[in-house]
Amino acid sequence: MVESTHGKSIPDDTLLYLDSVTVSFDGFKALNDLSLLIRKGELRAMIGPNGAGKSTMMDVITGKTRPDEGKVLYRQADNSSADTDLTRFDEAAVANMGIGRKFQKPSVIESLTVWENLELALAGRRSPFATLFHRIDQTDEQKISDTLDLIHLAERRDDLGANLSHGQKQWLEIGMLLLQEPELLLVDEPAAGMTDEETFRTADLLREIARERSVVVVEHDMEFIRALDCRVTVLHEGHVLAEGSLDHVQNNQQVIDVYLGR
C-alpha cells in the first residue's frame, strides 16, 4: 500500500498514478492538480474539450514536459515493489521503461519504409553502438511480419512511410507501439481521419491489445469510445471532471454543461 499526498490509498494492481500534477505555461494552467490512476491491464478512454489538458497529460507522463508540482508514479511489472517517479526521467528513459506513445497527428518516419519503421521500433538495446552492429535475427523478423499482418500493411512493407494513407500511418504507428512491447500505451486520437470501417477495426485492435497491456486512449469520437466500451475519464481545465462508464459520464450534469458550453 502506498499513500498518496491526499492520503488516499492506492490499490496494489496500480500501474500508473498521477499524483496531483500541475503544469502551467506562462500563467495558464494546462494541468491543475490532476490525479489519475491506471490499473494493470486496464483500457481507459479520456475525453474532454480542446485545451482540457489531454495532450499535456501525455507529455507529462512521457517525460516531455516537467510538471511544476506533483509526481507521476509508475510501477514496472518486474519490480512491483518500488515505484518510479517518471517526472525525473526524459522521453527515452520513460519509453524504455515500457511506456509507448502514439501522437495525435500520425508521426512515422517518412523517408523510411514501413518495414524499417517497424524495425526501428523493435524492442532491443537502444545505444548507438548497439544499433551500429545490430543484425536482425529470425525471431525479430517473425515479430515484424506478424505485426505487419496485424495492422494490415503486409503488402506495403517496402513502401516509404510518406506514401501511406492517413489511416495507414495511424496503423503503422500503432504497430510500432506494439513492437516496443510496452506495458502502457498512450494513444492520442487513433481514429482521427479514419473510415468507420477502419475505426471499428482500430477499436477491436486496441481491445485486443488491452488484454495483456494497459491502454489509455484520448479520443473525441463518441462512437469509437462506445466501441471501446471501457471506463471513461472526462478532463476539463486540467483536472478530472467525471469518471465512470460512458453512460454514467454522459448523464453527468457538469459534463453536459462543459460540452454544451453552458
Place this chain on the structure above:
Amino acid sequence: MKTIKATLTGLSLAVSLAATANIAQAAEDTIKVGVLHSLSGTMAISETTLKDTVLMMIEKQNKEGGLLGKKLEPVVVDPASNWPLFAEKARELLVKEEVDVIFGSWTSVSRKSVLPVLEELNGLMFYPVQYEGEESSKNVFYTGAAPNQQAIPAVDYLMSEAGGSVERFVLAGTDYVYPRTTNKILESYLQSKGVAEKDIMINYTPFGHSDWQTIVADIKKFGNAGKKTAVISTVNGDANVPFYKELGNQGISAEDIPVIAFSVGEEELSGIDTAPLVGHLAAWNYFMSAESEVNDEFIDTWQTFIKDEERVTNDPMEATYIGFNMWAKAVEKAGSTEVDAVRDAIYGVTVPNLTGGTAVMNTNHHLTKPVLIGEIQDDGQFEIVWETSGGVIGDAWTDFLPESAKIIADWTSPVKCGNYSLETGVCSGQKYE
C-alpha cells in the same frame, strides 16, 4: 558623378581586359607576364590598382616595341584574397601559362604562401609592398620598403625638432606579422634612443576592427600625461577609416597627437573624408605630390590609362613601376627572360624612381630608395615635410632584433644566400643548388 562615369568605363575596360587575357593565350612567341593580385575578396581594395599598374606598364612597354623584339603579354589571374589559392595560382602561372615573371602579392601571408612554389619551380616574382623584412628569397625581388626604409626614419623624424620632439609613443597595429615585427623593431630602437618603457604603449586590434572608441579614448588619456605624444600606426587597410574617423570625432588633432601611418597612402585616403585628418603623417618612399618630371608623366599616363582624372597614385604603384622597369632593363641586359640570367643581370641595375632620384637593386634583393614623410592635406594628398638625404639601403634582416642581427642576405658569390648567419657561417633556410 564623374567618378561613376569613370568607373563605368573602368568596368568595360576590365571586361575587355579579361577577354584579352584569354584570347591572347593563343598568340605566339610573346613574353608572358603573370599578374597575381587579388581582384576580389578583402584585399581587392588595394591590389586591383597594382594589377592595373602592371597592365599599364606592359602597354607602355609594348608601345615602345616590347622586349627583345617580342611583345609582352599579361596573364591576369584572381587569387581572391585566399592564401592557399595564391600558391595554386602561382603554380598555374608558372606551369600552365609558363610566364617568365610574376608581379604580385600584397599581404605577407600571400607572399609566404607563394614562396615555396616560386622556389620549387624557380620562378621570379616582384613584390611591391612595404613589409616586415626578415626574408630574402632567391626568387623574389622586394621593391617595397623594408622596416629600415620606413619605420626607423619615421621615428627619427618624430623625435626631431621639426617633428615636434616626441617623447611618448603609442604603437598601434593590426595583429599580424608586419605590425608585430615593425613594433618589435621600433620598441628596441626607441629604447636604444632612451625612451622609457612606460612611455611606450602598444596596442593590437583584429583585422577590419571597426569600433575604436575605447582604444582612441585610451590613446587620449595616454597623451594627457604632459609629454609630447605621437601614434605610430601599422593599422591595416579597412580598419583605418573608422580609426581616423574616431580620432577626428574625439577631437584628437594632429597638433596634439600626430599619427604617423605606414599603411595609409593616397589610395586609402581617397576613401576617407580627410578634412579632420590634416596634419597626420605617413612615411613612404613615394608621394603623389612629389615634384619631378617623371612623376608628372607617370601620373598623366596613369590617369589616361585608367580614364579617371581624379585617380591617385601611391607608393606600391611606384614600387611596381620600379620593379617592372628593373626587370625590363635586366632582360635587355641578359638578352633573355631566363630566370637565372635575369637574376644575375639585375644586381646593381639602376632605374629612375618617381621622386627624382634613382633606385638601385642590391644583392640582398632589396632596393635603395629615399624615405619621405608627408602630412595629410585636406585634398587627400600628402605634403612632403621631410626626406632622407639620398637613398636608404633596404635591409632584409633588421639589426634591431637579436636573432636577425646576425644574419645577412647576399645573392652574389661568395655568400650566395638569403639568410647567411655571420655567427655560424651557415646558410640556413633555402636549400637549392
Place this chain on the structure above:
Amino acid sequence: MKVLQRLAVLVMLCLPSLAQALPDDLGQQLLKGSWTEREQLASTLASSPDALSLKAAQLWLDGELFVLKSSKQLVLSVKEDKRYRVTDLVSGADLGLHKKRAIKKVPLNNKLRGLLRTTLSLQNLQSPNKDLRREAIENLLGDTSAESLALLNQVQQQEQNTDLQALIATGLAVDALESGTPQEQIKAAQQLGDSNHPVAAQALLAQQANTDDQALLAAINKSLADIEQRRRFYGAIENTFFGLSLGSVLLLSAIGLAITFGVMGVINMAHGEMIMLGAYTTFVVQSLLPDHIGASLFISLPLAFLVAGATGVLIERTVIRHLYGRPLETLLATFGVSLILQQAVRSIFSPLNQSVITPEWMSGSIVINEMLSLTVNRVVVIGFSLAVFLGLLFVLKYTRAGLSMRAVTQNRAMASSMGIRTGQVDALTFGLGSGIAGIAGVALSQLTNVGPNLGQNYIIDSFMVVVFGGVGNLWGTFVAAMGLGIVNKFIEPWAGAVIAKILVLVFIILFIQKRPRGLFALKGRAIES
C-alpha cells in the same frame, strides 16, 4: 621664442597698434627657408599688431597662402576648373590663371600649425566669443612663463564667464603650486583637486615628484585621489556610452535581418549587401550634391530605403519566392545573390573604398567637462537606431500592412483564405527588411568604410544578435544588441579588443545552451510549431 610672442602680445594689448608692412622677400624666405626660420617668421607674423601680417598668418595656418614660383610673390589662389586664379596678397591684384604646379602652398607642419594657432589665438583674449576666449586661455595654461602669468592675471580681472574664470583659476593655481609660498602651494594643491583639466593632474604629479614638504605632499595626494576617483566615475559613464553606441550599431545592422530572417525565416546572407547598398546610396547622393553635404543624409535616408527595399523586393520575387519552406536553400541562394551584389558594386564603383563626408552637425563632440565628452556622431547613431527600432515596432504592431505581415508569416494558409495576397505581403515584408538594412547603411557610412566588403563585416554579427535575442522577436534583437554591445565594451579595457570579441562569442554559445531558443523564447506548446 614663446617669451618673445607673449611679450609682443602683452605690448600689443596695451599700446595702440602701429602699422608695419610685410618684408618683400617674405615669399622667398617662406619657400626656401629652413623650418626653424619659418618658425621665426610665423611667430613674428602671428604676434605682430599689423592686420596684414595677421591675415597672412591666418591664411598660412589654413593652408590658403601660396607663393607664385615665378615671382616669389605671396598670393591667394582660387580653383577655376583645371587652372588656378591667382591674386596678390598685398595688393590684391589679379595675376591671371596658372597651372597647379606654377604655385606652391607655403609649407606648414604640425609644429608651425600649433605655433600659429596658439599665437594667433592670444589675439582673442578679449574676443566677445566665449569659445575663442576659452581657446586663448587654454593656450596659456600649464605654461608658467611670467608673461603668460601676467596675461592670465590681466584677463582674470575682465573675465565674467564663470567656467572660464575657473579655467583661469586653475591656470594660476598651477603656477602657484610651482612657485608660490608653502601656504599658497598647499592652497593651490587643494584647489587643483577640484579641477578636471588635465594640466591640474600633470602639475600635481610634477610637484609630487620634486617636493618633500609633507603637508604639501598630503594635500597633493588627496587632490590626486579625488581626481582619480572622478576620472574612474566618468570613465564608467564613458564606457557605458561606448557600449550603447556599439550596441546601437549592432542593432542597426541586425534589425533588418530580424525581419527577413527573424520574421520570414529566410536565412538572408545578402542582408549585409543591403546595408552596403544603403551606404553607397549615401555616397552617390553626396557626389551628386557636393554643396549640400549637411542635408545629404536626410536625402539619402528615403532613397536608401527605396534602393535597398526595391532590390529586396526584386530578390524576393525572382528567387526567394520559390524557396519558402526550404530555409536552407534560401541560405545558398542569398549567398549567391550577395556575391553578385558585391561584384556589381566592385565593377560599378571600383573596388576602392568611397569617401563619405561627415556633415558638420555630426562631427565633433559634446563636452560635458574636461574628463567626459560624447562624440556627436555616436549620439546621433544611438538616437537614430532607437528611432528606427520604435518605428519598425509601430509599423508591425499598429498598421494594416504590419498586421497582414504577421498574419502571413504566422499562418500562411489562414491568411490567404482571409483574402490577404500572401505573395504581395511576402514581397513587402522582405522589401521592408531590406529597406531598413538600407537605412542602417546610411548611418554606418558615417562610422566605417563604404566599400564592397562593407556587408561582409556585419553579416555574422547580425545573425549572432538576432539568434541570441530569439528569432522572430524584435525586442529580443534590441536587448541582445545593446547587451552584447555593453558586455563587449566592459570586457575590452582589461581583455583587449580581440579577446573581448572571442569571450562574447563563447558567451553566446554557452547562453544558447541555457536557452536553446534565445533570450526571448516562447515557452510551452509554441515550441513545437
Place this chain on the structure above:
Amino acid sequence: MTTKLQGGSVTRLLLNDRGGRWFLATLAIATVLVLALNLLVPESSPLHVSTYMVTLLGKYLCYGLLALALDLVWGYCGILSLGHGAFFALGGYAMGMYLMRQIGDRGVYGNPDLPDFMVFLDWQTLPWYWQGFDQFWFAALMVLLVPGVLAFLFGWLAFRSRVTGVYLSIITQALTYALMLMFFQNDFGFGGNNGLTDFKDILGFDLQADSTRAVLFLLSSLALIAGYLLCRALVNSRYGRVLVAVRDAESRTRFLGYRVEHFKLLAFVVSAMLAGIAGALYVPQVGIINPGEFSPINSIELVIWVAIGGRGTLFGAVIGALMVSYAKTWFTGAFPEVWLFALGALFVVSTLWLPKGLVGVVGPVLERWRTHRQQPALKEVADHG
C-alpha cells in the same frame, strides 16, 4: 580469406548503392590514370598530367572528403553545421605543426628548437602545446583527437540541451568564428595571420618532389574512398536508420526510446574526425595553413558544395565539392574580373532549378537508363555478396 570476406562486406555495403559503386569505380580509375599519366608519361607528351594538376586534384579530393563529412551530419542527421571548416582547419594545423617541427634547423634563423615565427617574436622556449608534434604518430593522433574532442564537447553541450535548427547552425558558426579570431592572434602561438608555412618534408620525403605529391594525391584518394565506405556503413546500419529518424521526426524517435543526443553526438564526432583528416591531407599539398581556413565564409561555401551536389547521398556531396572547386579554379583564371558573377549565378540557379542537387536531377535519369542495361551486372555483384 579475410580479404575475400572484406570484399564481400564491401559489396554488401554497395549492394543497393549503384551511384556509390559508379562513384568509387570512377574515382579509383581516375586516380590510377592520373598517377600513370603523371609519373610514366614524359612531360613532352600531350597526355602528360602536370604535377600542378595532381596537386590541384589532391586538394579537390580533400575538399571532397570534407564535404562527405558534412553530408553525414547534415544529410543524414539534419545537423546543419556552419562551422565544419573549423575541424578541417584544426586537423590541418595539427599536421602543419608536425611539418613545422620537421623543418628543424633549416628555418631562416637556423634555430633547431623553435619555428621561425617564434624566433622573431623572440620566444625563448617551445610552448607546451607544441610538445610532441615532432613525432608523426603523435601529430596523426592529434589530427583525429583535436577535432574529435572539440566536436565531442561542443556536441555534448549542444545536443544535450537540445539546441536545434538555425540556433545550432549559428552557434557552430560562432565556434569557428571565435577560433578564427584566436588563431589570428600572434600571442596564441600558431603563427598568427601567416599561419604555418615554408614546409620542407614529411616523414623525410621532400614535399616538393613529384613522387611525394603523387603519393599525397593517392592518399587523399584512398582516404576519400575509405571515408565513403565508412559513412556508407554507418548509414546502412540500423544506426543510420535511427539517424534518418532523428532527421525526419526527432521527438518521435525519442518516444521510441532512442537517446537522440547520443546518436547525434557520435555522428558529429565521426564527421569532425573525417574533416580533420581532410585538413591534414590538405595542408602538405597546398603548403600553408592559416586562420583564414576558419573563416565562416569557408564553412558556408562547404555547405553549398553539399547542397549543389545533392544532400543526403554522400557521393553527391563529393561531386558537388569537386565541381564547385573546379569551377572556382577555372573562373578565377578565365575571367578574373567578373568571375564572382558566374559563381553567384551558379549558386542561385542551382538552388532554384536543382533543389535536390545534381544527383537529384541526374540520378533518376541515369537510373532509368541503367535499369535497362545493368541487370546482369547487378546479379553478378549480388551473387558475390
